[in-house]
Amino acid sequence: MEFVIGVAVVIAAYVLYGVFRYFYQKRYLTTLTEEEFKQGYRKAQLIDVREPHEYEAGHILGARNIPLSQLKIRLAEIRKDKPVYLYCQSGTRSSRAASILHRKGYEKLNHLKGGFKKWTGKVKTK
Structure with missing residues (x-):
């Protein structure tokens, strides 16, 4: 019985952390629909955070590839x-x-x- 309660507490903590992170992230990150994204991305820095092989298979026209795995060491590029x-x-x-x-x-x-x-807009492939 104690094991079940322990598991329930861990699951509850995990869910609460996810909810907290979701609402905290809304303070600094704006999620845009495709139309909203299209309206502003040409005046901004467009970054594709996928890995290079994903980027080369197809990416939004004008995007730079800075994979999430390299982001911390490539911050100076942004x-x-x-x-x-x-x-x-x-x-x-x-x-x-x-x-x-x-x-x-x-x-x-x-x-x-x-x-x-x-994404249904323009795509560039290599």
Whole structure:
């Protein structure tokens, strides 16, 4: 019985942490629909945080590839004074990238709702 209670407490803590993170992230990260994303990404820094092989298979026209796995060491490539538009395949990695950028002092962070798999706009492939 104590084991079941322990497991329930761990699950509850995990769920509460997820809810907290979700609402905290809404303070600094704007989730944009494809139309909203299209309206602003040309005036911003468009960053694809997927891995290079995903980027080469197809990416939004004008995007730079800075994989999430390299983001911390490539921060100097992203300006703090311009809006940042992030995307990945589904939205999970871009949300994690926004968290890293926020901790490093970046503002005006946006990401594409649903990620690249929901994108219907112009795409470039290699």
